[in-house]
Amino acid sequence: MFELRVYHAAAGKLPDLLARFRDHTVKLFDRHGMKSVAYWAPLDEPDKSNTLIYILHHPSREAATANWKSFQDDPEWKAVKDKSEANGKLVDKVDSTYMALTDFSPALR
Numbered sequence: 001m002f003e004l005r006v007y008h009a010a011a012g013k014l015p016d017l018l019a020r021f022r023d024h025t026v027k028l029f030d031r032h033g034m035k036s037v038a039y040w041a042p043l044d045e046p047d048k049s050n051t052l053i054y055i056l057h058h059p060s061r062e063a064a065t066a067n068w069k070s071f072q073d074d075p076e077w078k079a080v081k082d083k084s085e086a087n088g089k090l091v092d093k094v095d096s097t098y099m100a101l102t103d104f105s106p107a108l109r
Helices: 014-031 061-073 075-084
Strands: 002-009 035-040 051-057 091-099
Touching: 002 014, 014 035, 014 051, 014 075, 061 075
Parallel strands: none
Antiparallel strands: 002 051, 002 091, 035 051
16 A cells, blocks of 8 residues: 655745655654655646655555554654754645555556
8 A cells, every 4th residue: 555645845944844854754764664665856836846745655554554653753753853843844734645556557666
């Protein structure tokens, strides 16, 4: 099962959000059993200035729920989040969609 996540960054905060993912979040996802499939940055405005899109793979919906809880409870994540948001929150909105591959989809590697 896959989870599509779209982060809508606060005004002017996308570079900080990308740095937090690059330097901390992806490693923490791995630690909590969330497999990163890919990360994208839109090429065109208005989304180019404030959007991060990514897909995670989870073994099941129950695993996703448990992994997100353990991630959010992680003291390292809490410290990283607090430090990165010292000058204001980085994200205004997160959209999350759970998905399954169709029977005609090419296999993901």
